[in-house]
Amino acid sequence: MKSKANQAQGMLMFRLTATQSFAIGTLKVREIIPFQPLTDLPGSHPTVIGTTSFRGIATPVIDMAKAIGYKPVAKSEWESCYIIVTDCQRRVMGFLVRGIDKISECDWRSISEPPETLGTRAFLTGVMHIDDKLVQLLDVEYIMEHIFPSAPDKLHPILADVDREKLKPMNILLVDDSLTARRQLSEALDSINIPYFVTNNGLEALQMMKNAASAGKPFDIIVSDIEMPGIDGYELAFEIRSDDKLAEAYLILHTSLSSDISVDRAKQVGAHEALTKFDATELVQAMLRGAMMKTSGSSVKLEGSPTDY
Numbered sequence: 001m002k003s004k005a006n007q008a009q010g011m012l013m014f015r016l017t018a019t020q021s022f023a024i025g026t027l028k029v030r031e032i033i034p035f036q037p038l039t040d041l042p043g044s045h046p047t048v049i050g051t052t053s054f055r056g057i058a059t060p061v062i063d064m065a066k067a068i069g070y071k072p073v074a075k076s077e078w079e080s081c082y083i084i085v086t087d088c089q090r091r092v093m094g095f096l097v098r099g100i101d102k103i104s105e106c107d108w109r110s111i112s113e114p115p116e117t118l119g120t121r122a123f124l125t126g127v128m129h130i131d132d133k134l135v136q137l138l139d140v141e142y143i144m145e146h147i148f149p150s151a152p153d154k155l156h157p158i159l160a161d162v163d164r165e166k167l168k169p170m171n172i173l174l175v176d177d178s179l180t181a182r183r184q185l186s187e188a189l190d191s192i193n194i195p196y197f198v199t200n201n202g203l204e205a206l207q208m209m210k211n212a213a214s215a216g217k218p219f220d221i222i223v224s225d226i227e228m229p230g231i232d233g234y235e236l237a238f239e240i241r242s243d244d245k246l247a248e249a250y251l252i253l254h255t256s257l258s259s260d261i262s263v264d265r266a267k268q269v270g271a272h273e274a275l276t277k278f279d280a281t282e283l284v285q286a287m288l289r290g291a292m293m294k295t296s297g298s299s300v301k302l303e304g305s306p307t308d309y
Helices: 004-008 075-080 140-147 161-167 179-190 202-214 233-242 263-268 280-296
Strands: 010-015 021-025 029-034 048-054 057-063 082-088 091-097 099-105 124-130 133-138 172-175 197-199 221-224 250-255 273-276
Touching: 010 082, 010 124, 010 133, 021 124, 029 048, 048 091, 082 099, 082 140, 140 179, 161 280, 172 179, 172 202, 179 197, 179 280, 197 202, 202 221, 202 233, 221 233, 221 280, 233 250, 250 280, 273 280
Parallel strands: 021 133, 057 091, 172 197, 172 221, 221 250, 250 273
Antiparallel strands: 010 021, 010 099, 029 082, 048 057, 082 091, 124 133
16 A cells, blocks of 8 residues: 555755755645745844745744754855745744755655764654665754744643543553654643653554554554654554554544645544644544543444545
């Protein structure tokens, strides 16, 4: 099975230095535009070099090189640069880069974890080889959280005591390749004293689910990112629906992509819900809906064949 996410998603490769190649998934990219004049934004983060108008939206522009610890782009270079406009975590943002290489197809299974020799690995979610060149896949969520930290009310869920007791017995698995997303997920559940397991990739999540099912303690609720190395959230949903031992898990797709993902679309790929990161109360309420289905005796398994999509 080849996931629709993999079919639709490529890698936008760009340069921040003269020699090193970086990339982000194309689903996060709204547009690539040549540099245009910026308006100063007083009191902003040091990596924000100004704002520009993108389709009528005032859009902050970040010097991506400086944001991840490399030499900032000098003002004298700006005219030859490009701005990558992204739509991620409910925010439109521009990233200034020194050059655009190309959009390349990518087998997400070929992406591996960053080697320890890379000093900026905190900003990376993986590495891959494209055209015999090492390309570093940036963790856009980490960069944005570093510059625009989430408001505390978005990180700590509001949950009544009676609802917490409904959620607490659930066997919960969190799956996300982003260090920032895993921290946010963990902090949200820790704050309401809900136990959980966590992993950074879909392949390990699938194996954990199979092991738990074999031990007679299957996972009840899965919260999975969509964009991940190894297998993505769509493929993970397919695998869960295709295995009767796993198919009673309540699956929530949790993505940084800000474009709308309908409930119908989520069900087509084998998930019950799809949410945009990051609103802890919204997420926990979705998990609670799964817990209530599990405890009501209703079958969580969705009807239809996962090959339909």
